[in-house]
Amino acid sequence: MSSTTAAEAEIPSSRTEPEEVPAKLKVYGWGQAPAHLRTQTQLAADRLKLAPGQQPVAYLYIQRHGQFDLYDPADAVKMKPLGSATKAAMTARRTCPECGKVRKYPVRTRCSVCQAKAYEAQRRREARTCWDCREVFARRLPKEHHRCGPCRSGQLAAWRQKAVEWVEEVTVCGGEGCAVKLVTKKEAREHQRQQGLRRSWWRRAAHWPLRCAPCTTAEEQRRAEQRARWEREEQERREAERRVAEARVRWAAEALADPDVVVLDTETTGLDDPRIVEIAVVSSAGEVLLDTLVNPGVPIPEEASQIHGITDSDVASAATFSQLLDGLTAVLSGKRVLIYNKWFDIGALQHELTLHYLDRAAREFVEEASAEALREGARERSLGWARDPVVWAGEQAGAWLGGMTFEDVMIPYSDWVGDWSEYHGNNRWQPLNGGHRAAGDCRAVLDCLRAMGRRYNGGLDEGEAA
Template sequence: MSTTAAVAEGIPSSRTEPDPARVAKSAPRSHIDGVPVYGWGQAPPYLRTQTQLGEDRLKLAEGQPVLAYIETRKYGDIPLYDPAGAEKMKPLASSVKARMAKRRTCSTCGKVRDRIVHGKKCSVCRDKEHAKQQRLNARTCWDCRKVSERRLPAHHRCGGCRRTQLAKRREAAVAWVEKVIVCSGDGYGSECSTKVVTKKEARAYQKAQGAGRDWWMRAPHWPRRCPSCTEANERQDAEDRAKYQAAYERREKARREADNREQWDAAEYATAAAVVGGTSEGTD
């Protein structure tokens, strides 16, 4: 039984309410030659497009009128027809049905699906295989690739690999503290062992970053260099800037001189051409 018939049976005969399947859900947006144009999903539910009629093994009758349109952005205004006025298609031959069923048969599970199966597996088999792989990945250690019997924790590592990971993090944390408490030098190869921050402050900052983080950055309020290295770094930077500025000025001076020579050569060539042209005219 169709949905339209079921809805119609639910309405008592004593009531004069219209069939909900034949009532539009909103007013038409416009009209084309007197035929209403509805938005998506607003036309009377009983109407069908030509493609939907073909799915129901129906075809348009000769001269069958268009009862409404659906307004779409991509395909324009799609016409709608009354399935009651359409004609039934001829039954398919058994060979055609067999070929159609073969294209919809999954070679993995052997079941006939509603749509054509592209590839060797249907969507149901692919979803099952993907879910199986996801369960396997949840039990596989990211480091040693050993598969456990149960799902691994959020760190995705077995017990041994997790202990190794934590040990490496502790070593990295200790090495970071030893690195940031001393001066980083003047930045030009000079080493310095002057302490710029205490280990207690470094560990406190490290702890404040979170236990799950295995890398850290220098706090913005920490000095990167001691006063003497800072002065040496600034002095060297000033010298480098002066050298770069001098080299830039030399390049600019050479470029301007080259431009001036080209302009002078062009002016001389134009003057010589004018003189030669005037002499030729006088001779003629």
């Protein structure tokens, strides 16, 4: 019967026995380690390096610096001697370019000894330099003022002049054109002397009046008039703001009651060179006049689809903007077109219109140029299109937009909400919250108008309606 246990039988024969765990090494504090032990840095300074597999024999712990390994230098091996080129390069890096001495540390511009000498020389030079004229003298200047004779005389003269001017100022009434004496010069000079003469300013005594009685009365009257003017201007400003707010609310109420008002919104492929993928027009009564997808002719970016949910497959069979332009023109002609952030939607419409007129100009040019009987006028027009078709298309798009009446809703609504931003210096633009679909955004614009004109009945105040 075998004497091998079941646990021993489960161990594969290829496994080696676990290595013996070394005994716990001793940790020394600062100044307690044996003198012969070295750290790895100290071994390198002694031109020694660790032998292959050499392990530390102890540890050195220094507070706020951590723990360091200690090795026995007897087990280390000597480094190979440095070559002459390496020694020369190391010596050159440790040579001061100013004094030419070799230091124990690399030197870049100058060694520490030269830096100290330069600092002391600068201090001695500064002690001989006048603080005003910056002239350097052979001897040190007085530590009290660090100025030469002429500059010191000028400084003292300036102080005396300021002292005289201060006395003149506090002894005379501060009213405009008034020369009434309020304080004697003797009292002013005594108060000035108590504070110190070598100063640039002095404090007035608390019991000294600033003005005589008539000037005090006139000053109080001037301040009262100024305060009344400020209050009147503030009241006028508030009244103007109230009238603007009243006009804003009235505008919203009248827009809801106006049958010639329609709301337009578009969804696009993005912010840069936007192509329209959906367009909707809703009347002020909420009737949908136009709501359709638009084939932009370009792929819809993924980030744009994540916002409005319209993909390339959704618009694959939709009509193009050129095919919808006649119907859009009929819906918007003669109407007040309200748009939330109209500058973006107008920019998208202008981009689509420019591409539409460019495409039409190219087709007409090809058709007229291919005809055998080409009239001279048609030839000149075709050549004009060919020379600068972009400018012509932009003019046509501008003419189409100029025939419409667009009004913005975002700015009036944001001002009505009044979410002030100190950073931008105006009211923050409010999100529309229409679901990022054209028809839903149009209905959200109508909701904004209803919120603004809620207290009006048919666009008129109840008192005016009566």
